[in-house]
Amino acid sequence: MQDASNTKNPNEAKVNLSDHSSVKNLLDDSVSEIVTSRGYVEDTRLSDVKLLIGTIVITIALFAQFCKKKFPENKNFLIGCIILYPFSHVCLIFDSGKYIVINGMLQLISYMKEKNVILFTHPPAGSFSTGLVVSSKLPRFSDLYTLTIASADPKSISANKTVEFTKSVTKWFTKEGVLVEGLLWKEVDGLINNYAREPKKSK
Template identity: 55%
Template structure:
């Protein structure tokens, strides 16, 4: 376990339930997002906005099926179309989630003033019965000439938490900042 370093005494200390891996991952992911944004990257919400539009269409189809003015035998064709649309739109959402999002916690635009034309995709993984947290930074557009190879680290979460579940944010921030620097230095070496 990490040493306390005064983190527990600060009023804004970030604390997680050490028996709940989802609580630990959520806290680490939120901190990663803060660090990335503090480095001059802005969040790219285009994919999530598109998912919201498709989700709204799914809801509209369901509402149409529920509140169509005709009763059952007369609205049979409308119901069949609504069911088909509902299934198709949900399949689209699942495909996007499986192919584009994966374990992503943040999509970014390129840094302001940077020559790089692609943002970042930050993803994380904390397997269910493991203490090994994996953080990956990749280019948002791997086909771009300005993209670089993904960089990642895998470390035990015990390096960043005290025995009371308080995140020693300075240690974790250093690791995340180093990973961002590694990704950016790969761009400069090309």
């Protein structure tokens, strides 16, 4: 059997192991790919809502930025922007023409719904189970990666018990920073199988 560390593949995933964000992003992307390969289709509804909010905010900001009048002449226009989007973003125009965007709603969505979530899914086609919420954590200055799989609808009678594992990322990378995808695939696939056979505890 050939040593994975000596295998050269032009398409291999490689990162700088000292770059915390790159390591986590690569693992998260790989986990998402593994989960969707099991028939779970990504649920993009929350992302679509965020994109819509972002589009509205940019539109309001552009109107505010390129308004010909300066403050306080454009006061009524700014009040209109604030009324149109009171809970999300407030555009303030200064004499320099710059504006500050207070990203309230998007941050609220991230805090309330996303947190450490890397993937929301629909149930597999033809399945009576629920979709999944896949989340991960890799604390800064730590090599311990925690992956959690939970039901997208915890109150459903078909929701299973949440499962997770915490493992060192050194298990899945060579010294050169190459991701050994087969090893990660085995771990994640096993966690999905554990979730599928973990019935929800009755209250």
